[in-house]
Amino acid sequence: MTGNLITYDTVLEETRKAIAETLNIDLDRIKPDSSLIKDLGAESLDFLDINYRLEQRFGIKMARRFILEHVEEMIGEGTAVDDTGKLTDKAIALLKIRLGEKARDLKPGIYIDEVTSLITVESLAQGVMDILASIPERCSCGSSEWKIGEELQAVCSSCGEPAEYANGDDLIVQYIEKIQAEKRIF
Numbered sequence: 001m002t003g004n005l006i007t008y009d010t011v012l013e014e015t016r017k018a019i020a021e022t023l024n025i026d027l028d029r030i031k032p033d034s035s036l037i038k039d040l041g042a043e044s045l046d047f048l049d050i051n052y053r054l055e056q057r058f059g060i061k062m063a064r065r066f067i068l069e070h071v072e073e074m075i076g077e078g079t080a081v082d083d084t085g086k087l088t089d090k091a092i093a094l095l096k097i098r099l100g101e102k103a104r105d106l107k108p109g110i111y112i113d114e115v116t117s118l119i120t121v122e123s124l125a126q127g128v129m130d131i132l133a134s135i136p137e138r139c140s141c142g143s144s145e146w147k148i149g150e151e152l153q154a155v156c157s158s159c160g161e162p163a164e165y166a167n168g169d170d171l172i173v174q175y176i177e178k179i180q181a182e183k184r185i186f
């Protein structure tokens with residue numbers, strides 16, 4: 001069993017630390033529901049740095065692109081964002097499914113730039129959890145026992161190889177494919 005190898009609390013703590021180090025701010029200021037951009041003053045380059053720290057810590061690959069960029073590429077230009085930079089109704093419907101409560105105030109006519117303020121400490125931590133949940137049942141050596149090695153990286157108890165998680169972008173693509181298969185939006 002690998003499900004609880006790394007708990008959500010650990011991931012949340014590490015996410016807060018990564019943000020504190022990147023933005024050079026006090027850990028106490030970083031609450032689970034803080035918006036990185038609106039509350040903590042993060043800029044787009046900071047996200048690269050925060051992601052990099054989390055990747056090193058957990059041995060994972062975070063998504064490089066936002067879900068709506070993937071929609072545009074997979075389903076067609078203009079599906080998620082119109083030529084004026086406003087979200088389409090389909091994009092809003094998708095974010096409401098994906099983000100739940102947090103997206104309830106999204107209104108038609110919102111600009112893509114405003115959506116990035118929905119990225120919170122919690123949502124980043126959840127992104128890490130989604131990737132950690134993709135740990136394979138077995139290592140290529142056949143063993144099904146993982147343990148936490150150096151840092152917070154899962155390694156095979158038997159041969160010591162690091163676990164190969166799915167990367168964040170692939171997981172988003174799979175998520176969109178699932179929504180497509182269910183014909184809920186697209």
Ligand SMILES: [Zn+2]
Nearest residue numbers: 139141156159
């Ligand atoms: Zn192994």
